[in-house]
Amino acid sequence: MAKKVLKFGGTSVGSIERIKHIANIIKNENSQNNQIIVVVSAMAGKTNELIGYSNSISDNFDKRELDVLVTSGEQVTSSLLSGALIELGVKAKSWMNWQIPILTEGEHGNSRILNMNIEEINNFISSGGVAVIPGFQGISKTGEITSIGRGGSDATAVIVAKIFNTDSCDIYTDVDGIYSSDPNKIPVAKKIDKISYDEMLELSSLGAKVMQSSAVQAAMIYDIPINVKSTFSNRKGTKIFSQENIDYSKSVTGVAYSKDDAKITLIGVLDKPGVAADIFEPLGKNQINIDMVIQNISSDGKKTDITFTLKRVDLKKALKIIKENKKIKFIDIHNNDKVSKISIVGAGMVTTPGVTYKMFRALAEDNINILAISTSEIKLSVIINEIDTLKAIKKLHTTFDLD
């Protein structure tokens, strides 16, 4: 007997047939005397549909009302799933954000869960009932409806696991785990059995879509082990937990990539303190996220070049801000909107000499030009021309024995 959180994402509740299907998964867990709290997302596509409505009304739809709007989808799936469980003879009940309540803090559209009232739900699951609660939402201290950001249902599941002190947190999704690379692009990509929070964070922030970074972060902070598994197969999933539990026989765990990147290089910037701040502060204030930043030591101690990457959609705006910024002096500015970032990730990298060299050599063998390099303890990223993306992923996948 265990106390479990089971979280089902949008595709897992994307149709009535699928809701019936997961009701059977839950019934099976419940029949093994487990205490079950289920967290559900809205039906796949529903949240985007609602946001589409709000965009048709205003470019700047009121944030309070947007939260009222987008949190309605989980009300639908919570009640449908509870009804499906009751139909199967399972004692089940849905709770809305305000009925528990799920207390949040922070701004509309980007709140954090602070606490939940656990007594009523604990009583219900202790007596054999399945509690179904909506992900992605809560209410503020003043009783306003708040959403906790896109993909927030994963974060809800992790926080529920923490607050209810459950034995596990299972994230059911439409893939059967975390892969060494995108299995749609790289047919030889392999499922990873165990991965650390850090590695998962690097993979998610680099484009792996399985779990949202904020949820992985929360799991890491609270040390909640996560099982990522498929709603649609019985295959063993991927376990995400702390690094010390993982035996690293391989230096590299996976190859990730991010698309839609762009690169800006400022040539001949003054090499003195405060220059980087002058460049990036106005970009940050304009909600432009900067990813990699590379600055070499200047040869003459006076001028240097700064290269940074950002989302392609922000490129125009960023160039305008830089050119209009009187504080920044530079000789020339280059930009490239056809680049992508390829990263190898692995907690074992730090203890394995030669990974860096091996990566660069492999790319050179396939005539892939490296435009910029950035490293961290468990990650090595390079910017390359977008056209080489697939070739690079395949090459690195093979190079690091991931096939």
Next chain:
Amino acid sequence: MAKKVLKFGGTSVGSIERIKHIANIIKNENSQNNQIIVVVSAMAGKTNELIGYSNSISDNFDKRELDVLVTSGEQVTSSLLSGALIELGVKAKSWMNWQIPILTEGEHGNSRILNMNIEEINNFISSGGVAVIPGFQGISKTGEITSIGRGGSDATAVIVAKIFNTDSCDIYTDVDGIYSSDPNKIPVAKKIDKISYDEMLELSSLGAKVMQSSAVQAAMIYDIPINVKSTFSNRKGTKIFSQENIDYSKSVTGVAYSKDDAKITLIGVLDKPGVAADIFEPLGKNQINIDMVIQNISSDGKKTDITFTLKRVDLKKALKIIKENKKIKFIDIHNNDKVSKISIVGAGMVTTPGVTYKMFRALAEDNINILAISTSEIKLSVIINEIDTLKAIKKLHTTFDLD
């Protein structure tokens, strides 16, 4: 300056364009210094879609969860409309059922609004804001989500008008008022400027779809005058109010009909007390609604015939129950599943001699056979063969100068 309830039905909020359109209607009302409370339905078709989902899961979907499910639609329209108003520069805010709260009593799916907290909304509208609240729902004393029955948004509007003591209650819909008959069937049908609660009740229960009977009943009980008007035209609508305010120059206000009826006649039933109860009690207990009941005085004081009408869909079940009921003795049983009911309605009928005679003569002139007759103070209904329905409506419409 007036305090007003404006209620918009499903077709009036059925698309983003329509929501923008009604935001302009509301802005216009608000700019005339009126204090506005808006009650909204779900987008047209949405509630049926949700009920369809629940039916795909269970023939007997849990009633508590069904209420959670079906009340989600108004959350969407409340927030979209508030956002659309804010986009137009109008101060606006949505309140959910639990935020007001709207307190209800009664069973799931069929609750009644008991009370609402008016202070916060009164403050908001006094300061020029437009309050948007969801129709059709509330919460029970124990904090459960409750719906108040199909078409319940009209009832919400009436109760809001009562509790907030507003000067008027405007029901915006997709037709521009109440007609003397179905304008789709009878092109010469005329819009009625003024109609009494009683007449409206008879017309609604007889098939006029503009307003739900329960809402008209509530308006009558609290004496709340209703304006039914079109969202899509500027034509003057229909005012529904108490009888004493209406000047009856015409004896008959409208002609209504109901389709899908069936008729059962029991021949040679014992003419003694309790027989009718023996017949109808088991039908009622099986959720079969009986409409008209006609019983003549028996000629010999021993045996009589009883005719009654019911919905066609219930005919088979009713016949089975009667035949299996050992308490009822009869010589023969007839049934007819191809009948319809035509009614003339008018508060002036009671004071106008000859309406009854005129109706029967008119039908006879067109060779329409009357199968049964039932009368009330403001209504005269006849059961005829279904095939004669349209002919009868047209004839009566002309006979009573409604063209």
